[in-house]
Each structure stands twice: as structure tokens, then as C-alpha cells.
Amino acid sequence: xxxxxxxxxxxxxxxxxxxxxxxxxxxxxxxxxxxxxxxxxxxxxxxxxxxxxxxxxxxxxxxxxxxxxxxxxxxxxxxxxxxxxxxxxxxxxxxxxxxxxxxxxxxxxxxxxxxxxxxxxxx
Amino acid sequence: xxxxxxxxxxxxxxxxxxxxxxxxxxxxxxxxxxxxxxxxxxxxxxxxxxxxxxxxxxxxxxxxxxxxxxxxxxxxxxxxxxxxxxxxxxxxxxxxxxxxxxxxxxxxxxxxxxxxxxxxxxxxxxxxxxxxxxxxxxxxxxxxxxxxxxxxxxxxxxxxxxxxxxxxxxxxxxxxxxxxxxxxxxxxxxxxxxxxxxxxxxxxxxxxxxxxxxxxxxxxxxxxxxxxxxxxxxxxxxxxxxxxxxxxxxxxxxxxxxxxxxxxxxxxxxxxxxxxxxxxxxxxxxxxxxxxxxxxxxxxxxxxxxxxxxxxxxxxxxxxxxxxxxxxxxxxxxxxxxxxxxxxxxxxxxxxxxxxxxxxxxxxxxxxxxxxxxxxxxxxxxxxxxxxxxxxxxxxxxxxxxxxxxxxxxxxxxxxxxxxxxxxxxxxxxxxxxxxxxxxxxxxxxxxxxxxxxxxxxxxxxxxxxxxxxxxxxxxxxxxxxxxxxxxxxxxxxxxxxxxxxxxxxxxxxxxxxxxxxxxxxxxxxxxxxxxxxxxxxxxxxxxxxxxxxxxxxxxxxxxxxxxxxxxxxxxxxxxxxxxxxxxxxxxxxxxxxx
Numbered sequence: 001x002x003x004x005x006x007x008x009x010x011x012x013x014x015x016x017x018x019x020x021x022x023x024x025x026x027x028x029x030x031x032x033x034x035x036x037x038x039x040x041x042x043x044x045x046x047x048x049x050x051x052x053x054x055x056x057x058x059x060x061x062x063x064x065x066x067x068x069x070x071x072x073x074x075x076x077x078x079x080x081x082x083x084x085x086x087x088x089x090x091x092x093x094x095x096x097x098x099x100x101x102x103x104x105x106x107x108x109x110x111x112x113x114x115x116x117x118x119x120x121x122x123x
Numbered sequence: 124x125x126x127x128x129x130x131x132x133x134x135x136x137x138x139x140x141x142x143x144x145x146x147x148x149x150x151x152x153x154x155x156x157x158x159x160x161x162x163x164x165x166x167x168x169x170x171x172x173x174x175x176x177x178x179x180x181x182x183x184x185x186x187x188x189x190x191x192x193x194x195x196x197x198x199x200x201x202x203x204x205x206x207x208x209x210x211x212x213x214x215x216x217x218x219x220x221x222x223x224x225x226x227x228x229x230x231x232x233x234x235x236x237x238x239x240x241x242x243x244x245x246x247x248x249x250x251x252x253x254x255x256x257x258x259x260x261x262x263x264x265x266x267x268x269x270x271x272x273x274x275x276x277x278x279x280x281x282x283x284x285x286x287x288x289x290x291x292x293x294x295x296x297x298x299x300x301x302x303x304x305x306x307x308x309x310x311x312x313x314x315x316x317x318x319x320x321x322x323x324x325x326x327x328x329x330x331x332x333x334x335x336x337x338x339x340x341x342x343x344x345x346x347x348x349x350x351x352x353x354x355x356x357x358x359x360x361x362x363x364x365x366x367x368x369x370x371x372x373x374x375x376x377x378x379x380x381x382x383x384x385x386x387x388x389x390x391x392x393x394x395x396x397x398x399x400x401x402x403x404x405x406x407x408x409x410x411x412x413x414x415x416x417x418x419x420x421x422x423x424x425x426x427x428x429x430x431x432x433x434x435x436x437x438x439x440x441x442x443x444x445x446x447x448x449x450x451x452x453x454x455x456x457x458x459x460x461x462x463x464x465x466x467x468x469x470x471x472x473x474x475x476x477x478x479x480x481x482x483x484x485x486x487x488x489x490x491x492x493x494x495x496x497x498x499x500x501x502x503x504x505x506x507x508x509x510x511x512x513x514x515x516x517x518x519x520x521x522x523x524x525x526x527x528x529x530x531x532x533x534x535x536x537x538x539x540x541x542x543x544x545x546x547x548x549x550x551x552x553x554x555x556x557x558x559x560x561x562x563x564x565x566x567x568x569x570x571x572x573x574x575x576x577x578x579x580x581x582x583x584x585x586x587x588x589x590x591x592x593x594x595x596x597x598x599x600x601x602x603x604x605x606x607x608x609x610x611x612x613x614x615x616x617x618x619x620x621x622x623x624x625x626x627x628x629x630x631x632x633x634x635x636x637x638x639x640x641x642x643x644x645x646x647x648x649x650x651x652x653x654x655x656x657x658x659x660x661x662x663x664x665x666x667x668x669x670x671x672x673x674x675x676x677x678x679x680x681x682x683x684x685x686x687x688x689x690x691x692x693x694x695x696x697x698x699x700x701x702x703x704x705x706x707x708x709x710x711x712x713x714x715x716x717x718x
Contacts, residue, residue, distance in 0.1 A: 003387045011257055014257025016124075051125070054124060
């Protein structure tokens with residue numbers, strides 16, 4: 001390392017990687033349903049895609065986690081997004097292809113992708 | 124990116140309770156579940172709650188698992204890491220809240236703590252420099268080299284009010300300014316990591332959990348005083364600390380954070396380790412430097428002080444590990460931030476190693492001015508088995524005992540000295556009603572007799588004579604004249620010893636004598652040990668009315684001192700009795716007593 005700028009750059013890239021250990025309560029939480037039903041319906045690739053996208057954009061305020069069965073097994077894979085101060089948004093019948101759009105529009109710009117939500121899919 | 128981080132404590136406490144095996148079981152199980160690319164296992168430094176080890180935290184949930192066993196690993200992986208279901212039965216009890224997890228920071232053990240020196244311990248992988256850098260590591264060094272003059276650095280440390288954490292409490296900034304004021308030329312920066320007080324393990328935990336902080340701070344000190352070489356004197360009995368320090372030094376060199384032209388500046392600095400061979404006196408600054416020079420570790424008179432004539436006769440700054448651990452934060456956050464914590468004359472926080480008769484044995488860091496009661500009753504969780512608090516011992520063999528009446532005194536350097544103890548390096552041993560204060564004083568004296576280097580007479584011979592009088596007292600053979608003689612001897616040793624070891628060696632005696640004189644008198648006049656510890660003054664007696672004649676005690680007695688037949692009350696022959704206590708443990712009827 002030859003300069004302070006280099007050190008700062010390394011720090012910033014590391015921050016995103018260890019940010020998951022922050023107990024910060026203001027983080028956006030992306031929770032993927034990973035019970036038997038979720039896994040069977042293909043939740044694993046969805047989870048993987050979320051972590052990849054979040055890393056790519058260096059979103060240090062987002063944590064990706066899993067949870068058990070939510071009880072709407074017919075809509076699995078289910079992903080829930082908890083943003084502080086907002087109502088929970090539930091995405092259903094998720095695929096890895098849908099992930100980028102959610103990350104871009106919802107996690108970065110704060111606009112839920114209505115067409116993928118449970119509301120749009122039960123009508 | 125890893126979506127989940129599993130932090131396993133790799134401090135000495137948890138390592139000895141098996142955390143290495145936990146890590147390998149975890150890695151195996153994670154691989155078997157195909158999670159290697161999603162879940163990262165990190166071996167960290169000490170979390171502080173050593174009593175509950177091995178400890179593991181899983182993020183992002185922040186689930187705090189305690190007393191984890193290898194058999195629990197498959198369940199943790201398949202339930203928590205695969206399905207996201209927290210294994211509630213393994214959670215640290217206090218963090219279980221309805222169906223969610225309470226943050227660790229809100230538990231009784233952590234709520235009142237303020238982690239400055241320990242901020243990275245249990246958070247980062249100490250063997251990975253990048254994680255330290257991710258926590259703003261080496262940014263303080265960067266700031267110093269690019270924006271501050273050496274004078275600015277000394278001023279910042281002086282203004283922060285930081286005082287030496289090794290025990291003496293000398294203002295760190297002043298120490299640095301003395302060395303900085305010496306003419307240009309060869310100077311040295313040293314770190315005292317020869318933590319030798321019985322029961323103290325603060326420095327070890329910093330070195331094991333966050334070794335880079337010491338390296339960064341020493342480089343900053345080097346810049347401030349104009350030194351380009353440093354030595355860390357660490358005891359060889361800390362193998363994990365030594366290993367991680369060496370890894371850290373190598374990584375810092377590889378990254379250009381030690382060596383020539385650090386971060387593009389014209390400042391050079393490098394570090395070397397020196398291992399101590401286990402002599403307590405080598406924690407004394409002049410003895411430590413003599414030992415680094417390769418000579419027998421003996422102290423020498425001061426002045427000249429190390430800042431003027433230290434290592435190899437050159438101006439030297441020597442600070443303790445915990446002192447250094449505060450420096451980068453002070454540089455980054457400013458002197459005012461640091462000075463806002465603590466009391467008027469003792470700024471910042473202090474790390475204590477809690478031990479003895481207390482629930483939460485472990486490491487705590489609290490702002491100066493916190494009371495002993497808060498540390499023992501709230502953070503420490505009080506005394507086990509409903510026993511009564513008797514005294515707390517601070518400062519190890521140089522310190523003294525603090526009785527219950529002083530529990531509410533805010534802890535800082537000056538208050539502790541005023542009540543006859545001292546901050547010391549931060550060992551805090553809690554004692555309950557079953558502790559004999561004369562026996563404790565004897566224990567510490569035995570330690571100083573062993574560790575006295577023998578260079579000066581008051582310490583070499585004085586502590587030995589002091590020990591002999593204490594021994595006489597615990598055997599019931601002393602007179603009241605001995606007590607007066609002992610007190611006089613204490614003052615002689617204090618006044619005439621060459622170095623800190625001897626000057627403070629009588630403190631455990633003087634403070635127990637001050638607060639618990641009646642216990643000494645009970646030993647001398649009544650020939651009784653009120654706490655029931657000193658064997659020579661005890662006799663074991665069987666209560667005839669309670670004894671059912673079950674013969675268990677007679678069978679277990681190794682000396683054959685108990686006589687009696689079935690269904691007839693037994694009797695102990697006090698001449699044969701070894702006072703081992705085996706009979707008391709066996710008796711189901713509570714018929715045997717110590718008198």
C-alpha cells in the first residue's frame with residue numbers, strides 16, 4: 001500500500017463485507033423463506049442472487065437472511081423486505097431473474113415492485 | 124458476499140473450552156451442506172463473557188450461542204444456517220425475548236459497558252489485516268502522517284487525558300512529550316505486554332483479538348517522538364497472542380504499513396517481538412528494557428527516566444497494551460471525545476478482568492467512574508450460591524482489598540489509591556464470606572517472595588520476613604507484637620525498595636490489616652479463622668445429635684481418624700484428622716462442622 005487513498009479504498013470495500021456484523025437496527029432486511037417448501041420451490045438460488053446483487057452494489061445497509069415457513073407454501077419462494085418505517089413487502093413466486101429488479105427499484109430507490117408482490121398475485 | 128457470518132471466539136478462555144474443535148466441526152458441516160460460499164466462519168478474539176464459553180455469534184441475526192458443544196453443530200447448521208430457524212435452546216438465556224432475539228448490547232453484561240480498547244475484540248478476525256482496515260484500522264496512522272505534525276499528535280494525546288493503563292496512571296501525553304523533547308537521533312517505542320498479575324488477562328485479550336491496534340498505535344507513537352524502531356515485550360506464556368502478533372506484524376509489513384516510507388510519507392517504522400521468560404519483575408519498565416537488551420531482567424533506579432535514557436541508553440517511550448489500544452480512536456475521534464468519558468482526572472474507559480466468586484467471569488470495559496457495585500452486581504451478575512460479598516481485590520500483588528463499605532465509590536486512579544488499593548492493570552477478584560483475608564494477603568506475599576528479583580534488600584529479605592509472620596498468624600502461633608512488627612516492616616519495605624514491585628508488595632497486607640484487622644486479631648488472640656480457611660486453626664467436629672451412625676464418613680476418611688459403629692454417633696480424633704474436608708462432603712445429615 002503506497003498511499004492513504006489506497007488504504008481508504010480498501011477500507012470502503014471491506015466495510016461492505018463486514019457490515020453484516022453490525023447490530024444496526026436501521027438496516028433493510030431481506031428475508032428469504034427457507035423452510036422445506038421454500039427450498040423445494042427453489043429458494044436457494046434466489047437467496048444466492050440477493051447476496052450477489054447486494055454485494056455488487058455495495059449496499060452496506062442491507063442484510064440478507066432466511067426464515068422458516070411463512071404458511072403460504074403455494075406462493076413459495078417467498079421473500080419479505082422489511083425497510084425501517086415502512087410496511088413489510090412480501091414478494092411471491094420468486095425467481096433469480098426477478099431479484100435484480102427488486103434490488104434496484106426497492107432496496108436502492110425505495111419503490112416496491114408491485115407486480116411481484118403477493119397483492120398482485122392473488123387477484 | 125457471505126450472507127451470514129459465524130463468529131467463534133478464539134480467545135484463550137474459549138480455546139481451552141474447545142472452540143478449535145467447534146470451528147473445524149462447523150467448517151465440515153457447512154461444507155457438507157454446500158454453504159461454503161454463503162456462510163463464513165471467523166475465529167475472533169475474546170467476547171468477554173468467558174464464563175459461558177465456547178461462545179458463538181451468528182450474523183445477521185446476531186444470535187448469541189453460549190456453551191456450544193461439538194454435538195450441537197449439525198443442528199446449528201441445518202436449522203439456523205440453512206433454514207433460518209434460531210436454535211433457541213442454545214441462546215444465551217438473557218437474549219431470548221418472546222420469539223425474537225434481544226440484541227447483545229441490551230443484556231445486563233454488555234449494557235453498561237463501553238468498548239473502546241476492546242472495540243474489535245470478538246468482532247473481527249485478528250489474523251486478517253483487511254478486517255481491521257474495514258473497521259477504520261490504520262486510518263489514524265494515515266491521518267497522523269498526512270495531516271498532523273508530531274507536536275499535534277503529542278498535544279492530542281495530552282489533551283485526551285489518557286493515563287497509563289498498566290497501573291501507574293502516568294499521563295501518556297506527558298510521557299510522549301518528554302521523549303519527543305530529546306534531541307533527534309535513535310529513539311525507541313516499546314510496548315509492555317508482560318501481563319503478570321494473577322487473575323489479569325486484559326492485555327492478552329487485546330493482543331489476541333485485535334493485535335493490529337497495538338502496531339498502529341506504536342507507529343503513531345514512533346512518529347510523535349521521532350523513533351523508527353519498536354519492540355513489543357510479550358510473555359511467552361501467551362502463545363496465541365504471540366502467534367497473532369507475529370502474523371499481524373508480517374501482514375502490516377506486506378501491506379507497507381510497517382517498513383520504509385509508510386503510506387507514501389517519509390516516515391519509517393518497524394517492530395520486533397521480544398518474548399519474556401516469565402519473570403514478574405520484567406513488567407517493571409526498567410527491568411523490561413534491561414531484559415530486551417538481552418541482560419538479566421533487573422530494575423535500575425530512576426531517574427534517569429526511560430524517556431531520557433531508556434532502551435540501549437536511548438530515549439524510549441514505554442506504554443502498556445491497553446494504553447496503546449486507546450490511541451487510534453483518540454486520533455480519529457479527537458481528544459474531546461475521549462475526555463468526555465470518565466471522571467475529572469481519569470478519562471476514558473478501563474478494562475477489568477473479572478474473576479473470583481462472581482457469576483460472569485470475564486472481561487469488561489466500563490467508563491472510568493463506574494462504581495464497583497455496578498461492575499460486580501449488574502455486569503458481573505453478583506456472587507454465586509447466595510453468598511455475601513466480602514471484598515474485591517484490585518491491582519493484584521501491588522493492590523489492595525476494597526471492602527463492602529466502599530462499593531459505591533466511583534472507580535478511578537485517585538479514588539482507588541485514596542482507599543488503599545490501586546487500579547493496577549485491571550485484575551478484579553471478587554471474594555465472598557468464605558475467603559480469609561489473612562490467607563489472601565499470604566497468597567499475594569507468597570507470589571512477591573517468589574517474584575522478587577533479589578537486587579535490593581528490602582524487597583528480597585523484607586517480603587520473605589513478612590511472609591513468615593503471615594504464615595505464623597495463619598497457624599495461630601503469632602502474638603500481638605508480631606502484628607505491630609509486621610506493620611512496621613510493611614512501611615520499611617514500601618519506603619526503601621528499589622522498584623515498584625517492592626514498593627507496592629506490602630499493599631495487600633496493609634489494606635487487609637486496615638479493613639479487616641479483627642480477622643487478624645481473631646487468628647492471633649482467639650486462634651480462630653472466622654472464614655474457616657486456615658487449616659491449622661480448624662477442628663472438625665461431629666454433632667452427636669445429628670449423626671445417624673451411617674459410617675460413610677469413617678469409610679471416606681483417608682487418615683482413619685473417625686471412630687464409631689453402625690447407628691452410633693461417630694467421633695473425630697482431632698490428633699489424627701488431616702482437615703481435608705472429605706467427611707463433610709459425604710455426610711448427608713449435615714452433622715459435621717468446622718469449628
